Amino acid sequence: MIIYGTRSAHLHSVQKTTPICPNCEEKGSLLISVYRKHAHIFWIPIFPLGKSGASHCKNCKQALRSSEMPEHLKHEYQKIKKEVKGPIWQFSGMFIALFVLVFAGFASQNNKKLEQEYLNQPMAGDIYEYRVANKQFSTMKVIEVDTDSVFIALNDFEISKASRIYKIDKPENYPDVVYGFSKQEITAMYSSGKIFDINRE
Ligand SMILES: [Zn+2]
Incomplete structure (x- = not known):
């Protein structure tokens, strides 16, 4: 109330x-x-x-x-x-409302900056959240990185709510099969919005 x-x-x-x-x-x-x-x-x-x-x-x-x-x-x-x-x-x-808006703006800007860093210097263990199809979301996990390529395991599960994606991000959901992507391909997926969030422990 x-x-x-x-x-x-x-x-x-x-x-x-x-x-x-x-x-x-x-x-x-x-x-x-x-x-x-x-x-x-x-x-x-x-x-x-x-x-x-x-x-x-x-x-x-x-x-x-x-x-x-x-x-x-x-x-x-x-x-x-x-x-x-x-x-x-x-x-x-x-x-108060103005303060909250400004603070949220800074926080989001800071988050974007971090993501850009993660994107430029990928590390094993990075999690990419991505759109599988219309209203289906899943994650990819970086397993290995070399000079130009990123080797990734695709989560076996999908979820219909992007905000609940953490629920499927469990180690046992990533199979041993690994796919190689060039760093440019990953950057392109991020720029187009297919990858919409990058998390690092
Ligand atoms: Zn009087």
């Missing part, structure tokens, strides 16, 4: 000397407050939604929302509202 909704943050309160309370007619007894609403998910503020306000009389205790204020009071409230800025923490969720 996702808990979400809106909450208000108190921004500022000002006790003004000129306005007269519409209820008890005391002068200078009104405290005018400005709030800003924000959307939240699990109480983490995501983005601000707009300001609202209220007045509170210290003399007669009457509280009025901005929509209930008489004209002269509303005018005072509008002035304060214009000047008051909301806090940056009401954008927290956006910052």
